Amino acid sequence: MKKLLALIALASLSMSAYADIFAVFREADGSTKWQYVANTTASVLIISLVIALIFLIRAHLRSMRANRALTDIKATLEDRVANRTAVLQATTEQLVEREAYIASIVNSMPVMLIGLNQQLHITQWNKKAEEITGRPIKDVVGKNLWEAYAAITLTQEQVKSVLESGETLTLKHAQRGQYSFDITLYPLDNHADTGLVILISDVTKQVNAENKVAERDKVSAMGELASAMAYDISLPMQTILSRVTRARQELEAADLGEVKEFLLQEVETVRLSAHQATAIAQNLLDLAGSHRDSKQLADVPPIMDRSIALATDLFTDADSLAFKHINIRRNYASPLPQIPCFPAELEQVFVRLMRNSFYALNAKTWDDNNKPWINIEIGEFYDSLWIKIEHNGKCLSPSEQLDIFQPFFAITNHESTCPVEQRLSYSYFIITDHHRGQMAVTSDEQYGTCFNIQLALS
Structure with a gap:
């Protein structure tokens, strides 16, 4: 293109060298040499077409090279995209597998796991948590912990203190003879999503x-x-x-x-x-x-009778009342089922109750119109055996009623009112821990003192 422009410029400059640039196209008489004009024009046109063709061929070759380069670039890009896609897909599959693996580990844990973020909203909730609470993860994720699980024995202040301090906190929650739980709060380094993890372990067994x-x-x-x-x-x-x-x-x-x-x-x-x-x-x-290491089936009335006979031998006040002089009223329902128990231990419980009744009766003065008595009732009520030992001796004060089933060393919040020798902590332990029963006492001046024992039939 540059050469063509140079030729045109040269031709323009050379026009001034001739008086008449078209003289070559005229005859001597001034007529036009049409044949010469036609030939010249055709030659110029052919030359122009050849030049244009050359330029087109060059442009075509250049475009072909560009297309080949683009094709190569496209192929390279496609390969790179395919490789990158394969890598991303493999990475995604690995992440999914790892997430599933971690989720299976979390769900297979025998402890309750709860994840919380900084707003105390639930982010993790494993299978054990679903079993204990009865709520699936889809119902609790994103909710406040205490809205989702109101029975949890944690306070918001305890959780917030762990988030603020970044220190692990371990708590114990137990009800003697019923359940025991270890609660651990672990703060995490990544506070953006999950601020801490709560592990609740059932260590009752x-x-x-x-x-x-x-x-x-x-x-x-x-x-x-x-x-x-x-x-x-x-x-x-x-x-x-x-x-x-x-x-x-x-x-x-x-x-x-x-x-x-x-x-x-x-x-x-x-x-x-x-x-x-x-x-x-x-x-x-x-x-x-x-x-004994294992319980055995036994009838309670004979155990009570042996306890009364033993109390008759054991409890005698030389200067006052003897146990054998006390009017023992026995009211046993019939028939009564046998219960699984430790007979010797129950005998010790009954003897201790007879001893307590004996000293309470000795603390009062008696006459012909007012005689000491102990009333014993044994009956069945639904799935339990109920035993009631009642006497008309000296009543227990409200403080003594609170202390009588407590070990002496456990009383720290108020002054001891019940004498150590009158306490029934071991009897209470035998009934509640060894036999999974219940034991209570009521006492007032009008109705006397009554010890109530509940034992399961199975």
Whole structure:
């Protein structure tokens, strides 16, 4: 194109060198050489067409090269896009697999897992959480934790303190003999979505197993101690009984006048006290060997009768009331089913209740119009066996009613009002822990004192 423009410019400049540039197309007489004009015009046109053709061929070749380059670029881009798509697809599949793997791990955990964000809204909720709460994940995601699970034993202040401090918090929630939970709050580094994770572990079986082991060791140690005490008590008691028997024989043979009757009475009192101490020692031996690893079916009324007979041997006040002089009213429903229990332990519970009733009755003054009595009722009500032991002795104050089932060392929030020797914490432990029952007391001046025991039939 540049050369063509140069030729046109050169032709324009050379026009001035000729007087008449068209002279070559005229004859001498001035007529036009049409044939020459036609030939010249055709030549110029052919030359122009050839030049145009050359330019078109060059443009075509250039466009072909450009098209080949574009085709190569397109093929390269397609390969790159295909490779990138394959990589992204593989990465996506890996992410999906990892997410599914993590989700399966979370859902297979035997603990309740809850994820929360900074707004305390639920982001994670595993299968165990669904089982415990009865709510699927789709119903709780995005909701406030306490709206989704109002029964959770956590406060918003506790959760917010973990989010603010970034420190793990471990809590325990338990109801003795019923359930035990470990609650752990883990703050996470990524606070944009999930601020913390809450793990709630049901450790009831573990705690119960540990308690059974500790209880077995405790009972074993107590049995060993009781056996040693009973043995130590029985030795001097045997000596006392033998000496008292010999002294009584010598007093009966001696002539001591009026003082003889007094001395015989005193010796008899000592003999009865020694006999009572021997019965106490024997009861300790029975208690030491009473515990069993498994329950057995037994009738409660015979256990109660044996307890009353044992209380008659154990409880005698030389200067006041003897248990055998108390009017025992027995009201046993018939028939009564057998229940799974530890008979020796129930016997100890009943003896302890008789002892408590005995000392309460001794704390009052009696006359012919007002006699001491103990009323015992045993009956069946729905799926439970109910035992009621009632007496008309000295009533328990409201504070004593609160303290009587508590161990002495556990009373820290108020001054102790119930004497240690009158407490029934071990009896309460036997009923509630060993037999999964219930035990309560009511007491007032009008109706007297009543101990109520509920035991399951199965």
